[in-house]
Amino acid sequence: MYCQxxxxxxxxxxxxxxxxxxxxxxxxxxxxxxxxxxxxxCDIEEALAEVAENMQNIRQHQQDTLxxxxxxxxxxxxxxxxxRIKINNHLDxxxxxxxxxxxxxxDKENSKYYQLEREEKEVEECQRNIINIKQHATDLQxxxxxxxxxxxxxxxxxxxxxxxxxxxxxxxxxxxxxNETIQNIMSDINSFGEVNIExxxxxxxxxxxxxxxxxxxxxxxxxxxxxxxxxxIDKTISTQGDFTPGCCFLPDGRLVFTYSKEGTIKVFNLEGxxxxxxxxxxxxxxxxxxxxxxxxxxxxxESDKQCITIVDLERKAIKKKISLSxxxxxxxxxxxxxxxxxxxxxxxxxxxxxxxxxxxxxR
Numbered sequence: 001m002y003c004q005x006x007x008x009x010x011x012x013x014x015x016x017x018x019x020x021x022x023x024x025x026x027x028x029x030x031x032x033x034x035x036x037x038x039x040x041x042c043d044i045e046e047a048l049a050e051v052a053e054n055m056q057n058i059r060q061h062q063q064d065t066l067x068x069x070x071x072x073x074x075x076x077x078x079x080x081x082x083x084r085i086k087i088n089n090h091l092d093x094x095x096x097x098x099x100x101x102x103x104x105x106x107d108k109e110n111s112k113y114y115q116l117e118r119e120e121k122e123v124e125e126c127q128r129n130i131i132n133i134k135q136h137a138t139d140l141q142x143x144x145x146x147x148x149x150x151x152x153x154x155x156x157x158x159x160x161x162x163x164x165x166x167x168x169x170x171x172x173x174x175x176x177x178x179n180e181t182i183q184n185i186m187s188d189i190n191s192f193g194e195v196n197i198e199x200x201x202x203x204x205x206x207x208x209x210x211x212x213x214x215x216x217x218x219x220x221x222x223x224x225x226x227x228x229x230x231x232x233i234d235k236t237i238s239t240q241g242d243f244t245p246g247c248c249f250l251p252d253g254r255l256v257f258t259y260s261k262e263g264t265i266k267v268f269n270l271e272g273x274x275x276x277x278x279x280x281x282x283x284x285x286x287x288x289x290x291x292x293x294x295x296x297x298x299x300x301x302e303s304d305k306q307c308i309t310i311v312d313l314e315r316k317a318i319k320k321k322i323s324l325s326x327x328x329x330x331x332x333x334x335x336x337x338x339x340x341x342x343x344x345x346x347x348x349x350x351x352x353x354x355x356x357x358x359x360x361x362x363r
Contacts, residue, residue, distance in 0.1 A: 001026070001028055002025070002026055002028045003015075003022050003024065004024035004026060005022050012249060013249060013289075054206045057206075061204055083192070102174065109172060112163075119156055122156070123156055129149065133145050236272070237255065237272040238272065239268075240266065241257075241264075242261055243260050244257045244259055245258060245260055245286060245301070246285055246286035246299075247287070248287050248288055248289045250267075250289055254268060254270065255268045256268075256287055256296065258280075258285060258298060260283065260284060260285055263280050263282075263284055264277050264284060265284050265298060278318075280311075280318070282298075282300040282305040282306075282307045283299075283300035283303035283305065284298050285301025286298070286301075286330045286331045287299075288332055292336075294312070294313050295310050295312055295319070296311040297310060297311075297333075298310075298311060299329055299330070299340055300328060301329055302329075303327065306324045306325065306327055306328065307322055307328075308321070308331070310322065322349065326343050326345070328340045329341045
């Protein structure tokens with residue numbers, strides 16, 4: 001079957017559960033006639049080619065964008081390297097100037113020391129001269145030498161006094177005060193810069209002419225009245241029993257029937273032969289298949305044991321009995337809930353609540 005309202009195929013189960021209110025249900029064979037040669041297929045092929053062309057244009061655009069990004073990345077990388085070289089050179093120059101200042105202070109102190117050392121040697125020389133004069137010189141020589149030595153002693157004394165008065169004898173030490181800007185360079189400078197993405201409008205124009213035309217045009221099939229539907233027998237299955245009020249299809253094509261008088265359900269395969277049967281102690285009136293859990297829900301009908309029996313198809317065993325307060329007959333699954341008819345009333349039971357204890361018992 002095919003639902004023209006929702007434009008989708010549907011099986012008998014889907015028809016009952018999801019398309020029960022739809023009126024434009026037609027035969028699928030009427031819809032799919034000449035599908036391979038239809039104009040819709042040609043439009044789809046042209047639209048697909050158009051989409052492929054648009055995709056190729058977009059891919060080329062992205063490839064060009066990647067090339068531009070790569071070139072810009074190389075340019076920025078070179079610029080950062082040049083900045084790094086300039087920073088290194090500047091720091092090297094600052095370090096060189098600073099080291100010159102350090103050595104200048106040390107050289108100044110060294111020059112004072114060497115000068116004092118020379119003066120000390122000259123004083124020692126004068127002392128030796130006096131000893132020699134006293135031992136070997138005449139009185140005249142002694143007199144003349146004393147005047148010269150006296151002048152030298154006075155000169156050395158003035159030199160020493162000048163050292164004390166000028167403060168050159170103070171004990172000097174080097175104190176290093178680092179530039180705070182350099183000291184905080186690692187904490188204040190966290191990055192070379194900020195990377196931003198500049199977005200520009202895309203100049204690609206997508207072609208949509210064929211795409212808009214490529215809507216799948218499903219032929220509108222005139223819905224036929226019930227009076228005009230011609231039925232034909234496709235297959236006859238011997239139900240092998242009396243009074244079968246309930247029936248349902250399984251996804252694999254098998255059929256399940258309820259036998260109210262016998263209190264059983266029987267499953268028949270595609271060939272019409274019986275696959276297996278099960279006794280339902282509470283009674284069997286109507287039946288519904290729940291595909292999510294692969295189980296059957298069987299109503300008890302008019303019975304002393306008023307309940308819905310849950311049957312595990314894979315294990316071929318009864319897994320749960322849902323007790324009710326009245327007889328129950330027809331049953332259907334809709335929106336994950338079981339809706340069943342009782343005496344002059346219709347009830348609804350959530351599948352989740354019905355199976356909660358059952359699922360917990362399987363853990």
